Amino acid sequence: MASIKVKVLDKIHVSPPANSSSFNPAVPLTFFDLAWLHTGPVERLFFFSSHQSPSHFLSLSLPSLTSSLSLTLQRFHLLTCHVTTSPSHPAQYIFSPSTTNSIALTVAQFDSTTNFQQLLTSHPRDLSQLDPLVPQLCKSNDGTTPLAALQITIFPNEGICIGVSIHHVACDDSASIHFVKSWAAACRDNGFHSESAPLLPIHDRSVIPDPNGLYFKSLSEMRDLASNAPPPPPPPPDLSVKPPALFMATFSLSREQIDRFKHGVVDTAASSGVLAHSSSFTVASAYAWICLLKCQGEKLTKETAHLLFSVDCRGRLTPPVPVQYFGNCLRPCFVEANVEDLLSKNGVINGAVAIGKSIKGLENGGVLDGAEDWLKKILSILPNQPMSIGGSPRFRVYDVDFGFGKPKKVEMVSIAKTPGTVSLSETGTEEGGIEIGVVLPRNELERFSFCFLDGLN
Known part of the structure; x- marks a missing residue:
């Protein structure tokens, strides 16, 4: 192009x-x-x-x-x-x-x-x-x-x-x-x-x-x-090595594919006696998480994978904050899972159950528990290269209409600034579907694409 x-x-x-x-x-x-x-x-x-x-x-x-x-x-x-x-x-x-x-x-x-x-x-x-x-x-x-x-x-x-x-x-x-x-x-x-x-x-x-x-x-x-941990000075850039160009692509999950994942999460959780939070967000996040891990190939050496995303606290605070409050009302949500479990045959289910547990853990009034240490915890897991998530299907970005009709495409380009971040939104073509936006170097993006399609097949 x-x-x-x-x-x-x-x-x-x-x-x-x-x-x-x-x-x-x-x-x-x-x-x-x-x-x-x-x-x-x-x-x-x-x-x-x-x-x-x-x-x-x-x-x-x-x-x-x-x-x-x-x-x-x-x-x-x-x-x-x-x-x-x-x-x-x-x-x-x-x-x-x-x-x-x-x-x-x-x-x-x-x-x-x-x-x-x-x-x-x-x-x-x-x-x-x-x-x-x-x-x-x-x-x-x-x-x-x-x-x-x-x-x-x-x-x-x-x-x-x-x-x-x-x-x-x-x-x-x-x-x-x-x-x-x-x-x-x-x-x-x-x-x-x-x-x-x-x-x-x-x-x-x-x-x-x-x-x-x-x-x-x-x-x-x-x-x-x-003051206590000033960042080390960056190494001098190697001008002979050009950083790889970043590419952006969108991957879609249909409503039928999402429902199939959700049923699997519910059935697996029920058989093991676990109360699972199964939603389009949890299964789509889990699938993107697994594809990101797989596309690392031989570079994937860690035993534990981390996922980080924000949860809206408006309805979780006491008293609840009005939905139209204009400001920030988010808390970080931390998820850990065994890499071997995520890469197994039931990896999507295992990942979605882990994500669901972290969300359900906020339902007992503890949404602000440990708030003074959130930043410290985020910084502590950054060396583990967590996947993070931007956006949500519930924001309905494809409903924005200035009089030209609904958008043909919506891109959350700021995810490129934080490696390992994907974006989620509803699809613009099918009710109940989800778009996953990914930014990676071309070779890693090609591996992500192969893992994404291969997993669905």
Whole structure:
């Protein structure tokens, strides 16, 4: 595939309407937010079919997209902020309005010979092909980093790509998709109407309980880890060795295949007297986990495999946090399994049972147990190269509709920044199916593909 090039047509700073109510200038970070302070953005690309010429799009569609974004930012005003420390309490991080009170929106035009349809395929694509479509969180003139950036790329007479980058410290995936769907609804319906508008977001951080002072315990842990164990300096790069190019591909499990896995988990658990949590998420995660292990080939020497994913705590806290809470409300979930068990004939079932047990362990009110040590535990298992999971089928990313129809393809490209991470979403073609996004060097991706198809057969 030829290299993708884009020509920047405009850079717009979109603000909430001028008559918007003033935003509280000191919304504090919670301990859930604090965990993501030094990470980066979650990046997604939404591809839509649209047979408009650039002039038609710029004159008709772009004004609707920008005006609806302004209305949406009136609801999601926190995304126009940046993170700083409180002037009165230096240990307390806060979301503070930026000097521009806006989000940067880049408008670009596709400028190469690559066919738009080639970007919609599930087959391996060089990740560098997608990079020019991803909006960047560039530092402002005052040195602060914005929480969000957007890019609309026009593919003349074929389609558009809407790229969304939102820093994880601002919100989790559930809240991020809430923002995107709200923007899409305002664009599609020419504003917000009570019968069709998504729920209003809740920014009030007081809905997150912190009876045990987890914010300051987590902050202390972060500082201790930084001061007691400084990372070793990176070795000088070997300029003669070029790092392998990364490729992205999508693998799908049909509803029938998922149901077959789920029945196997339930039957196996029942025969062994185990109460299993069997869901599409657990079996799809288990299958991806096993394929990643298998594609390592001779490099796989460890006896224990690790899996790491985030669990939404909104409905698990006491009292429950409203579903429309805009922020982070996630805890890490840790899974260990014997490699031999995962690579056995019943490997998917064994993996799904292990994942299900870790999820069910959160049902007895212990969702915050050990919270002050989560970061330490995550860092302790990183040398074991755990698989981690981004996204979830329940976010329904293929329901996003700006008026161009549902997306033809949705990519979570930020998984490339953390080796061993896969993305999960529903499929855009079959109700109940699941897409698994994978980023690997080409030779490993080919082995993953072989293991994925061979396992289904």
